[in-house]
Amino acid sequence: MDIIGGIFKRFRVPRLIILILLILLATLPLYAPGYTVILLTAILMYIILTVSWTIFSGPTRYISLASAAFFGVGVYTMAILGKALPLAAIISIGALVSFILALFIGFLTLRLRGMYFIIFTFGISELIKHSLLWWETNMTGTVGRWVVRVDHDQVYYIMLAIFVVLMLTAYFIRHSRFGLALKSIGQSEEAAAHRGINVTLVKVVAFAISALFMGAAGAIMATRWAYIDPRIAFNPLLSFMPVMMAIFGGMGQLYGPVIGAAVFTYLAEILMTRFAYYYMLIFGSVLVLAILYLPNGLIGLLQKWRKRGTAEQQAST
Amino acid sequence: MLTTILDIVIGGLITGGIYALIAVGLSLQYGVGRVLNVSHGEFIMIGAFATYSLYVLFGISPLLSLVICGPFLFILGFLIHRTLFQRLRDTSESIDVFEGNSLLASFGVLFIIQNLALIIWKANIRGYTYLVYPVNIFGATFTTNRLIVLLFAVVISLGFYIFLTRTRLGKAIRAAAQDPTTAALSGVNIKQVLAICFGLGALMAGFAGPLISMIYQITPTMGMEYTIIAIIVVVLGGLGSITGSLIGGFILGLIGSIVTHFDPGLSLVAYYVIFILLLLVRPTGIMGK
Numbered sequence: 001m002d003i004i005g006g007i008f009k010r011f012r013v014p015r016l017i018i019l020i021l022l023i024l025l026a027t028l029p030l031y032a033p034g035y036t037v038i039l040l041t042a043i044l045m046y047i048i049l050t051v052s053w054t055i056f057s058g059p060t061r062y063i064s065l066a067s068a069a070f071f072g073v074g075v076y077t078m079a080i081l082g083k084a085l086p087l088a089a090i091i092s093i094g095a096l097v098s099f100i101l102a103l104f105i106g107f108l109t110l111r112l113r114g115m116y117f118i119i120f121t122f123g124i125s126e127l128i129k130h131s132l133l134w135w136e137t138n139m140t141g142t143v144g145r146w147v148v149r150v151d152h153d154q155v156y157y158i159m160l161a162i163f164v165v166l167m168l169t170a171y172f173i174r175h176s177r178f179g180l181a182l183k184s185i186g187q188s189e190e191a192a193a194h195r196g197i198n199v200t201l202v203k204v205v206a207f208a209i210s211a212l213f214m215g216a217a218g219a220i221m222a223t224r225w226a227y228i229d230p231r232i233a234f235n236p237l238l239s240f241m242p243v244m245m246a247i248f249g250g251m252g253q254l255y256g257p258v259i260g261a262a263v264f265t266y267l268a269e270i271l272m273t274r275f276a277y278y279y280m281l282i283f284g285s286v287l288v289l290a291i292l293y294l295p296n297g298l299i300g301l302l303q304k305w306r307k308r309g310t311a312e313q314q315a316s317t
Numbered sequence: 318m319l320t321t322i323l324d325i326v327i328g329g330l331i332t333g334g335i336y337a338l339i340a341v342g343l344s345l346q347y348g349v350g351r352v353l354n355v356s357h358g359e360f361i362m363i364g365a366f367a368t369y370s371l372y373v374l375f376g377i378s379p380l381l382s383l384v385i386c387g388p389f390l391f392i393l394g395f396l397i398h399r400t401l402f403q404r405l406r407d408t409s410e411s412i413d414v415f416e417g418n419s420l421l422a423s424f425g426v427l428f429i430i431q432n433l434a435l436i437i438w439k440a441n442i443r444g445y446t447y448l449v450y451p452v453n454i455f456g457a458t459f460t461t462n463r464l465i466v467l468l469f470a471v472v473i474s475l476g477f478y479i480f481l482t483r484t485r486l487g488k489a490i491r492a493a494a495q496d497p498t499t500a501a502l503s504g505v506n507i508k509q510v511l512a513i514c515f516g517l518g519a520l521m522a523g524f525a526g527p528l529i530s531m532i533y534q535i536t537p538t539m540g541m542e543y544t545i546i547a548i549i550v551v552v553l554g555g556l557g558s559i560t561g562s563l564i565g566g567f568i569l570g571l572i573g574s575i576v577t578h579f580d581p582g583l584s585l586v587a588y589y590v591i592f593i594l595l596l597l598v599r600p601t602g603i604m605g606k
Contacts, residue, residue: 114416119596123596127592280435284424284426284432287421288426291418
């Protein structure tokens with residue numbers, strides 16, 4: 001055990017694991033069956049939503065339920081511009097529109113905290129959904145829209161690229177003064193303001209950065225779905241899932257939300273295909289049990305095991 | 318002209334009465350117990366479907382179902398609080414953490430109840446007709462069932478208000494809402510009161526469900542819509558204020574009725590616009606301090 005532990009430390013295995021994982025993910029469409037690629041695209045999408053949600057909500061403890069709004073804006077950007085512009089341009093525009101929307105919402109919500117912030121963010125995405133629904137039925141005459149089809153592998157690669165950029169961004173934010181400022185806002189907003197942190201600016205910028213990635217993911221995911229309407233694009237579940245996944249995984253570490261989202265999405269997918277009839281029932285039970293018995297998420301559980309392991313080791317020596 | 322106004326006002330009071338009932342339940346659960354119970358609408362749905370089944374299968378009057386569904390859901394809510402939310406409250410390090418955890422747990426409850434209902438009743442839209450005789454009020458026509466719903470909603474709301482303000486248990490509940498620690502020190506059994514509050518919230522859903530099934534069509538997925546309306550009304554009335562929720566319910570019902578008169582598709586949009594403006598201008602609501 002000691003030798004393995006030594007190797008782990010000396011060669012910085014986490015980085016090695018990340019590298020191997022990335023190579024595996026990048027070459028996946030070459031050998032994996034099509035279904036795996038589609039499944040991984042869905043998993044990556046939820047990882048992107050969850051990690052970008054955690055960028056803002058993790059350190060500041062402001063629970064945002066506006067993810068569906070930013071995602072949906074991306075989806076509609078693709079649906080409207082799909083044929084007019086190249087893919088990369090549309091994804092960038094989708095990300096940008098979400099970014100601007102988040103700046104706007106961010107400045108509006110400055111005074112709201114706690115439950116009020118949660119309810120407001122939820123309300124704003126529902127407002128966008130219902131306004132769009134009304135507009136589409138009364139002005140354009142059709143509720144849904146067809147989206148340009150894109151090859152599965154290409155969707156997967158774009159999603160992977162967004163994921164990698166997001167992870168790098170999240171990592172740098174975590175280890176920067178900006179990240180520290182966010183964390184201090186979460187601990188005590190007044191104290192942070194007294195320390196000379198521009199609380200407003202820091203919060204709004206973090207919120208907008210998280211929206212940027214959600215918009216990008218929405219834009220590319222729209223091509224996977226082929227047909228969209230406001231209820232699909234702004235589905236409230238898209239707001240709830242990232243929160244659950246982040247808490248399920250644990251927010252103490254950067255990889256917590258990644259693991260949470262991956263496990264959760266995979267579980268949901270399996271349940272949906274094998275037990276379509278009881279899917280939500282099992283899903284709900286897992287959720288309740290996870291909150292009752294895993295208050296610190298999966299990562300908390302892993303850390304507890306690891307601690308117990310080292311304690312036993314020390315006891316035996 | 319007068320007919321149109323009567324139509325809008327009484328129509329608004331009918332929906333408003335239902336909104337008030339469901340909002341009072343949610344207000345109690347959040348205001349006292351700090352549980353933002355997003356599965357509130359599922360309790361309403363259980364009430365509505367139980368009433369439907371009892372009426373269609375056994376011919377039991379929906380008004381009798383009120384007395385059956387209410388207590389049944391009270392017990393269910395009481396037990397859920399005792400087993401799930403009380404445990405979360407004990408293990409959460411602060412009340413903020415508890416609010417977040419209980420919100421997620423109630424999502425779990427929502428999924429479980431909704432899926433069970435889909436298994437039992439399937440995803441079809443259902444409805445039944447009960448007491449649909451036309452009644453003429455100064456030229457405006459209403460069906461009996463809608464007027465009965467309004468009557469019952471008002472009576473139940475008033476009864477509940479009197480219970481909270483005039484009884485010992487009501488006093489204990491209000492004490493627990495203001496300051497749980499001091500209430501506990503003055504001899505209020507706080508765990509019992511919190512579970513009773515959650516149960517009473519479910520009781521209100523148990524009253525609203527049968528009334529809703531009398532005048533609207535029902536589906537197993539109808540809960541979310543009512544939960545959202547309840548949340549809007551609770552914010553409109555001021556988080557935690559029972560009186561505010563009662564008044565807010567009728568106000569929102571009237572607004573909905575006015576907007577529906579001009580464009581039915583816009584009523585939900587109007588609710589959200591009011592909701593968001595309210596949060597921005599006066600987040601404490603009409604009755605908030």
